[in-house]
Amino acid sequence: MLKTEVLPASPQMHIPDGFLSLSVAVVCWIVAIAGIGLALWRSRKVLGERQVPLMGVLAAFIFAAQMLNFTVAGGTSGHFLGGALAAILLGPWAATLTLTTVVAIQALLFQDGGLVVMGANITNMAVIAPLVAYGVYRGVRLLAGERRWGSLVGGFLAAWISVVLASTACAVELGFSGTSPIGIALPAMAGVHALIGIGEGLITLGALALVTAVRPDLVEAEQVKARIGGLRWAWVGLGLALVLTLLSPLASPHPDGLERVAENLGFIEAAQSAPYEVIPDYVFPGISNEALATITAGVAGTLIVFAVAVGIAALYRRRETARP
Amino acid sequence: MHINALDSYRPGRSRVHRLDPRVKLPLTLLFILSVALMPDRSWVAFGLSQGLLLLVTFLSGVGAGLVQRRSAVALPFTLAALTVIFATPGHPLWTLPGGLLTVTDAGLWRFLSIVIRSYLSVQAAVLLAATTPFPDLLWAARALRVPRTLVAVSGFLYRYLFVLADEAQRLLRAREARSAAPGGRGGGSVVWRARVTGAMAGSLFIRSYERSERIYAAMLARGYDGEVRLLKYQPLGEEASLGEG
Numbered sequence: 001m002l003k004t005e006v007l008p009a010s011p012q013m014h015i016p017d018g019f020l021s022l023s024v025a026v027v028c029w030i031v032a033i034a035g036i037g038l039a040l041w042r043s044r045k046v047l048g049e050r051q052v053p054l055m056g057v058l059a060a061f062i063f064a065a066q067m068l069n070f071t072v073a074g075g076t077s078g079h080f081l082g083g084a085l086a087a088i089l090l091g092p093w094a095a096t097l098t099l100t101t102v103v104a105i106q107a108l109l110f111q112d113g114g115l116v117v118m119g120a121n122i123t124n125m126a127v128i129a130p131l132v133a134y135g136v137y138r139g140v141r142l143l144a145g146e147r148r149w150g151s152l153v154g155g156f157l158a159a160w161i162s163v164v165l166a167s168t169a170c171a172v173e174l175g176f177s178g179t180s181p182i183g184i185a186l187p188a189m190a191g192v193h194a195l196i197g198i199g200e201g202l203i204t205l206g207a208l209a210l211v212t213a214v215r216p217d218l219v220e221a222e223q224v225k226a227r228i229g230g231l232r233w234a235w236v237g238l239g240l241a242l243v244l245t246l247l248s249p250l251a252s253p254h255p256d257g258l259e260r261v262a263e264n265l266g267f268i269e270a271a272q273s274a275p276y277e278v279i280p281d282y283v284f285p286g287i288s289n290e291a292l293a294t295i296t297a298g299v300a301g302t303l304i305v306f307a308v309a310v311g312i313a314a315l316y317r318r319r320e321t322a323r324p
Numbered sequence: 325m326h327i328n329a330l331d332s333y334r335p336g337r338s339r340v341h342r343l344d345p346r347v348k349l350p351l352t353l354l355f356i357l358s359v360a361l362m363p364d365r366s367w368v369a370f371g372l373s374q375g376l377l378l379l380v381t382f383l384s385g386v387g388a389g390l391v392q393r394r395s396a397v398a399l400p401f402t403l404a405a406l407t408v409i410f411a412t413p414g415h416p417l418w419t420l421p422g423g424l425l426t427v428t429d430a431g432l433w434r435f436l437s438i439v440i441r442s443y444l445s446v447q448a449a450v451l452l453a454a455t456t457p458f459p460d461l462l463w464a465a466r467a468l469r470v471p472r473t474l475v476a477v478s479g480f481l482y483r484y485l486f487v488l489a490d491e492a493q494r495l496l497r498a499r500e501a502r503s504a505a506p507g508g509r510g511g512g513s514v515v516w517r518a519r520v521t522g523a524m525a526g527s528l529f530i531r532s533y534e535r536s537e538r539i540y541a542a543m544l545a546r547g548y549d550g551e552v553r554l555l556k557y558q559p560l561g562e563e564a565s566l567g568e569g
Binding site: 036053107205 | 331332352353356357359360361394395397398401404405406407408411434438439440441442443444445446449450452453458461471473474476477478479480481482483484485487488489491492493495496514515517518519520521522523524525526527528529530532533535536539540543548549550
């Protein structure tokens with residue numbers, strides 16, 4: 001019983017080996033390694049020698065917190081993922097490292113997520129999710145000023161958006177791999193996780209409220225940072241939202257699921273008499289032109305994410321040097 | 325909670341167990357990589373890979389049943405790939421009632437290939453975890469140039485996972501003791517239940533954070549200076565070469 005309670009983190013988001021094409025896995029590894037590298041460098045500056053014990057124990061916290069569940073309705077239950085809470089309380093870089101080790105150990109110890117595709121799982125859950133969560137949280141805090149609702153609304157939105165965006169990234173990767181047509185995978189994944197995200201948002205909100213009440217110093221330390229770096233992080237939030245909007249038209253070059261089926265049917269009818277051949281055994285969803293277009297767009301999207309990450313680091317560094 | 329309740333390591337003295345983790349981890353990764361490179365419908369290669377896995381399972385003595393049971397963990401994800409059955413152009417095999425969805429042969433083969441590749445990979449990962457103690461895996465990861473900090477953090481995660489899982493279990497037990505849940509509904513609205521769970525997560529966070537402060541103080545008292553030092557493992561010996569493979 002204990003085992004089953006700890007094991008299932010969120011199987012719909014931990015991609016197992018075999019579901020991604022090698023090129024997608026490699027691109028994801030590049031993004032993941034860039035994110036981890038930045039995070040290592042940044043968090044070492046902030047945490048110093050406290051880095052290992054603090055992040056290690058809090059990684060174990062995220063693992064254990066995923067055991068906390070609550071009944072939603074009719075025997076289904078929601079449980080805590082913890083990415084947004086980690087980003088809000090630890091800052092985005094320490095959260096990235098913490099979540100990276102969580103993803104790695106879920107794969108190594110429990111086979112929850114693959115080894116060769118681990119780069120994709122790290123990108124989704126340990127790089128995209130905490131960065132987005134932190135950007136959104138900072139943005140809302142900035143809008144709310146000193147008022148208390150800023151922290152709570154920001155926490156809820158950060159959790160919701162990070163869960164949805166991570167699942168979107170997962171769907172995009174599956175789409176590029178030809179495992180699941182993006183026109184089906186994207187709405188399905190984003191839809192399911194829009195619901196899961198509400199639970200995540202409520203739990204994050206409850207957790208933030210409790211931490212603010214019991215150890216206000218932990219949240220306050222972040223508030224001081226918010227006044228200094230709030231604007232920059234709001235920009236990061238905006239930047240990532242931009243990336244999302246850039247990614248969503250990617251879904252359109254790929255035919256929608258039903259459209260595709262109709263196309264298949266049309267093709268099937270036509271194939272009996274048609275003089276042309278549409279590569280009968282071709283397995284990649286989408287014709288080569290479209291595939292090429294989407295891959296180009298995907299590379300562009302990846303570059304944008306990377307540029308945003310590098311930009312953050314540059315801004316961060318300038319601020320550090322500007323301050324005595 | 326005892327560490328054995330969660331750990332997937334199965335102690336043993338087989339050749340597979342004794343193989344140096346710095347060889348075993350890269351071998352597993354290479355195997356999964358080669359499976360990922362197999363094209364669709366390469367049934368012979370799939371069969372040979374499965375044969376190799378069965379051989380290693382037999383040699384390791386962890387039991388084929390255990391490996392299969394643990395490998396089932398990745399099966400729910402196959403749902404994500406189900407749509408390729410209908411969405412891949414090919415010869416129609418069967419049309420669902422209603423005529424909207426048609427199963428194509430290319431789609432079916434693609435789906436089967438994805439599931440088989442995934443299942444082969446998971447079995448390899450299960451075998452690795454079942455025959456290698458976790459600290460050895462970390463050591464191997466370090467040998468593969470995984471950043472020192474990540475390895476050290478993973479080591480802490482493993483060390484405190486079971487401590488904090490106990491803590492979480494106590495919180496869950498306390499909640500159950502306080503709110504009777506005969507029909508699985510612990511009273512209150514969904515929002516209320518979610519916020520209670522949130523408060524549990526918050527207090528688990530504070531307990532973890534304070535524990536990490538105590539651990540850090542204890543480490544400082546023992547001369548910690550930011551570097552995690554471990555007793556040296558011996559260099560890669562001759563027994564790790566072909567003879568043991």
